[in-house]
Amino acid sequence: MTAQENTALVRRYLDEAFNKRNIAILDEVVAADHAHHSAPPDRSPGIEGVREFVRAVHAEWPDLRVTIEDQVAEGDKVVTRWTVQGTNTQPVTTPFGSIAPTGKQISMTGMDIHRVDGGKVVETWSDADYLGLMLQIGAVPTPALAMQ
16 A cells, blocks of 8 residues: 555544444454554453454543644554543543543644554554543643742
8 A cells, every 4th residue: 555545544544433433434444463562461362352442542531623734654554643622521440530521622643653554553553641531521620830
């Protein structure tokens, strides 16, 4: 596949799975042995781990919307800079425990690198502003600025 085709595949994956809540699309666009290098250690391997993640996002952020800000592709890799927005209406599961819903609107930025092979996403590396998210929902105190 060309870099352009890989970009279209990743864009379709993000839009269909997250914005349109079409979990069935995962079988078409994600490899069965997908490796998510940034996933928590308790997540299932392969495509099942991707399903778990997408279902958790839908449950915790029912109105979540992914906006693709930029995409760059070279060879078999696609880098996507994104923003997600949503309302914290359900408990959020973190590595540190569950956080009660706050009803607060959030906006979080992040980037993913997806590697595509054979028309499917086979690897993912992710980085997102989780501290900013936790600050927005009040899960961690906002640091006071010392003016001396």
